[in-house]
Amino acid sequence: MFITTEGIWRSGVLTPLEFIMNSKQEGAMAYLVIAMISVAMSQLISNVPFTKLFIMHMQNLGYTGADVNVWLALAAFSTVAGNLTILGAASNIIIIEALESRMNATISFFEFLRVGLLITLVNVAAYLAFFVIF
Numbered sequence: 001m002f003i004t005t006e007g008i009w010r011s012g013v014l015t016p017l018e019f020i021m022n023s024k025q026e027g028a029m030a031y032l033v034i035a036m037i038s039v040a041m042s043q044l045i046s047n048v049p050f051t052k053l054f055i056m057h058m059q060n061l062g063y064t065g066a067d068v069n070v071w072l073a074l075a076a077f078s079t080v081a082g083n084l085t086i087l088g089a090a091s092n093i094i095i096i097e098a099l100e101s102r103m104n105a106t107i108s109f110f111e112f113l114r115v116g117l118l119i120t121l122v123n124v125a126a127y128l129a130f131f132v133i134f
Contacts, residue, residue, distance in 0.1 A: 005049040009056055024062045030070050031131040035077045035124050042081035042088045051078040073131050080123035084116045085109065 021033050041050045054074060063070055082089030086096055086109055100106045 005045075005052050008045075008049075009053050018057075021057070021061070025070075028128075028132045031073045031077075031128055034070065034073045035128060038074065038077035039081040039084060039120065039124065042078060043085050044087075046087065047078045047082040047089050050081075051075075054078070069131060069134075073127070076127045076131075077124065080120055080127065083123065084113070084120040086112045088116070 020037055024030075025033055037054065038047070038050065041054070044050075045053075051074065058070070058074070065071075082092065086092045086107075092112070096107060096112075
């Protein structure tokens with residue numbers, strides 16, 4: 001997975017990220033942008049590969065180890081982004097597959113989304129409030 005992720009990064013396919021976050025952001029704006037990008041992109045390429053790619057992008061923008069809260073925000077938002085849809089995290093797919101093969105039951109994409117949307121919105125709001133206040 002990480003070899004593929006590195007290939008995606010080097011291909012330049014994700015250069016649209018540069019239009020969304022093209023400079024180092026500060027404060028509440030940084031947290032909001034990271035939250036939006038994390039939730040959206042994790043649905044396209046899953047949260048772990050997204051995080052790997054976005055770390056490289058953020059380093060290119062100038063984020064360093066001194067930007068602790070921004071790195072914590074990336075960890076928080078990319079983690080909860082996995083709750084939105086089945087595709088948001090590889091673990092979701094693994095669990096759904098196990099449910100289908102062992103229990104002869106399933107959860108549809110939209111059933112998952114119905115619950116995942118609420119969970120994701122509440123978590124994102126809570127984390128945004130936390131990072132802005134502290």
